[in-house]
Amino acid sequence: MVGTGASVSFGVQEVADIGAVQTPYGSVTVAALLQLVFVATLCIVGAGGLFSYIAAARVLCRRERQRVAAELEAFESFQSYLQSSTPAASPATPADPQRTLVQQSNDSLAAVRETFAETVMAVDHYKEDYDETLIEHARAELGPDAGGALAEADAFTPGLRSVLVDRTNAAIRQREQFLAEMDAEAESLRESERRLTDPVAESATLVEPLDDEYPALEARWQRFGTVEGHVEQVVTDRSRHATDENTSVPSYLYESFPVPDPVVADASAALGVIRDRRARVTDALTRAN
Structure with missing residues (x-):
């Protein structure tokens, strides 16, 4: 797991408004959804390891499937x-x-x-x-x-x-x-985790080394925008999954879960890590300019 550190709240506040998605609670922008869930996540567990909610949700989903x-x-x-x-x-x-x-x-x-x-x-x-x-x-x-x-x-x-x-x-x-819905949810969790892991891993490569010339640093900084977009797309797709009547999650599954949606919570933490790393490239650009 990747530690986030106290500065992860830095880019979440800067998430661009990329449009609204439909959730079980109504229409909300991806930016607002990420920011609100990220704040809630910090209030509950602090800036902990990435993808811990998805991991817990997969265990919960597997247990509930066995019971059903x-x-x-x-x-x-x-x-x-x-x-x-x-x-x-x-x-x-x-x-x-x-x-x-x-x-x-x-x-x-x-x-x-x-x-x-x-x-x-x-x-x-x-x-x-x-x-x-x-x-x-x-x-x-x-x-x-x-x-x-x-x-x-x-x-x-x-x-x-x-x-x-x-x-x-x-x-x-x-x-x-219920079994069909549980299988669809398990697949959504697996696929979401995979799609979140890749951007976080790539963001780690974009901060090493930080002693390149300005053009190389600027290219990395620009690439971060694409990487962040991948995370935001996961949230958009997850919101569609949650409201799709053919794949919707049983309403009782996350009744006692610490956050409303494990994918959105972990995506928010992942975005915080990526934004924190982008800030390091921004600092390096400032010094190189």
């Missing part, structure tokens, strides 16, 4: 049970027809509840993420009507089975969508 995949597998197991189950409906006895049918149905519904608990509620992270009773979780995942019926009904009827299958399929599709 486990939930998907659990719902698929519950779905398989439902599809192979048959609601109890045996001939009634003359002595007590209603009691016989209800008792056999109760036995079947108890088995469905047990299977729900042994699949959907048995994922390793259940207590940490949910810690709900069966009725609470069934209602949350399957809807208040189907979930309530699963937890409180007297009979496992064909109608209830059909509703449970439909709602379980919906829960599966939701997890599949």
